[in-house]
Amino acid sequence: MQMAVALHVLQVGTQVAAVSRLMLKKSGYPARDIKARIESAWNSVNLYDVLIIIFDVHRHLTRPDSRVIRLIERMGSEPNLKQKRILCMNKVDLIEKKKDLLKVSEQFKDLQGYERVFMISGLKGSGVKDLSAYLMEQATERPWDEDPFTMSEEVMKNISLEVVRERLLDHVHQEIPYEIDHRLVDWKDLRDGSLRIEQHFLTQKESQRKILVGKNGSKIGRIGMEANEQLRSIFKRNVHLILQVRLK
The missing domain is CATH 3.30.300.20 (K homology (KH) domain)
Known part of the structure; x- marks a missing residue:
């Protein structure tokens, strides 16, 4: 089994960083040519004001992956005073019985490190407005580190x-x-x-x-x-x- 993780970074409707897919081999260890990317991602985790842990809730219910569960538990094990962390269940549109979503919420409810839990569908757009509104509330007004209108x-x-x-x-x-x-x-x-x-x-x-x-x-x-x-x-x-x- 292989696991792919996709990350999109968007700015004012323009894609400024393309999709990155991280491939794990059956053993769970990263393929050689993306090992550096994974290490870089982990090294940058604490640099951000808000960290979003997004996972495929449909797959979690049908084919749960122990590695994903460990990651969710690891990141939400305890509050981070310098960073807000939220848990985001994606692909809720694929779940026929909504009570199954409540079961997943119940599974992770004791993780004190997550301030909020969101249920979204990236494809259908449901729940995305609530997530966006939350992120806008967390945004702190301060000078830009770099010119927002210039791409280096x-x-x-x-x-x-x-x-x-x-x-x-x-x-x-x-x-x-x-x-x-x-x-x-x-x-x-x-x-x-x-x-x-x-x-x-x-x-x-x-x-x-x-x-x-x-x-x-x-x-x-x-x-x-x-x-x-x-x-x-x-x-x-x-x-x-x-x-x-x-x-x-």
Whole structure:
């Protein structure tokens, strides 16, 4: 069994950080190429004023995962004086018997570390307004750490990598994406105001390279087209995205 965690960061309706999926192997240990991401995420947990623990309540009721339960219990074991933590049950639209939701709430009710528990459906939108209103109430007015209307080049580079990798995950469903190196090779602002981005995928085996490229380059071509369109929408400028697949 594998577990994927998706994180979206949105700002004023514009996606400023693309989706990150963290893949765990059957043993529960992270795949090699995302170990650093997991460590970075844990190291940053205490940096925020509000921490939201979101889990799939439908899966919890049908196929409970002990690792997820341990994480929920760990993060909510005791109050954090410097940070508010809330528990968020997602995909409630898939639950036919609403009393089952109450059972889950009862399961975690003794965790003193969570200030609130929300039941939402990210797909249908139910409960999202209440969650948003709560977060707005917690927002503290203070000077921006960075210009909110400016996206740094470093942030843009990270976004470009995340967007391409997300499209890769959508089109290649085997474990191959977690066994390859993904690198930003070139980043150049062109005279006409457009942006040239070149990224390389380095595979371990020729068979992996062929799967990623697809027949006559169809798969990597589709990945590139979709990612290019998304990056153009995010950066509000023309983007020339070049993807290459090579053996290490």
